Amino acid sequence: MKPRRALGLVKRRGLARRALIELYLAGLDGRGLLLDELSSSLGLDEATCKALVAGLVEEGLVEHRGDVFVLGQKGRESIRVVMTGGVFDILHVGHLATLEAAKGLGDVLVVVVARDETVKRLKGREPLNREEDRLKLVSALKPVDKAILGDPEDFLKVVELIGPDVIALGYDQKHDEKELRRVLAERGLRADIVRLNIHVPGVKSSKILARLLREI
Known part of the structure; x- marks a missing residue:
């Protein structure tokens, strides 16, 4: 294969993957994407994007429903x-390191931000920042493709929505992997569970909060 043709093939495959990711993220909001929305997201002119999407539809990766395109099951896989x-x-460098490691496990990183009432129930205190503000901050981080709020009553509802291939746990998150696999299986959910051994010495939200309280 000639170098120029090979480069074009690699670029097309990269754009195709990006298109699938954009359609997956739109699907989390319960919608498809118009051609002009997808071309804008990919930085392509509409004619080039149309040709790209036509190929994805032909391969069965994407479905054309009315005026919008949606991710097909084959595309999701x-x-x-x-x-x-x-x-x-309290966002800190430890969070960023963990999110970067999580993103390295796949193509798309979706982060679930705990609701205010969940924080109060688990930690026995109100969060310093409202859930809407925490959501905006996490959404702005480079490794994060999408951040969404969790469900205060049933955390598995958001797992069902996301349909992850991998669930990444922080080194200090109090989840038992075996129990998590069990409850996932009860709901017909499957995902690899990975415990991330990412720890920045001396950096922990509780320690930062305690230091701030001492200085007030």
């Missing part, structure tokens, strides 16, 4: 989705 979660009340 072509990307690896990673899910992680947390409170993210």
Whole structure:
């Protein structure tokens, strides 16, 4: 294969994966994407994007429904989705390192941000920052493709929505992997569970909060 043709093939495959990711993320909001929305997201002119999407439809990766395009089951199986979660009340470099490691496990990283009432129930205190603000901050981080709020009553509802291939746990998150696999199986959910051994010495939200309280 000639170098120029090989480069074009690699570029097309990269764009195709990006298109599948954009359609997956739109699907989390319960919608498809218009051609102009997808071309804007990919940075392509509409004619080039139309040709790209036509190929994805032909391969059975994408479906054309009315005016919009949606991710097909085959397309969903072509990307690896990673899910992680947390409170993210006081963002620090440890969070960033963990999210970067989680993103490295797949193509897409979806982060679940705990609701205010969940934080109060688990930690016995109100969060310093409201859930809407914590959601905005996490959404702005480079490794994060999408951040969504969790469900205060049933955390598995958001797992069902995301449908992750991998669930990444922080080194200090109090989840028992075996028990988590059991409850996932009860709901017909399957995902690899990975415990991330990412720890930045001396950096922990509770320690930062305690230091701030001492200085007030």
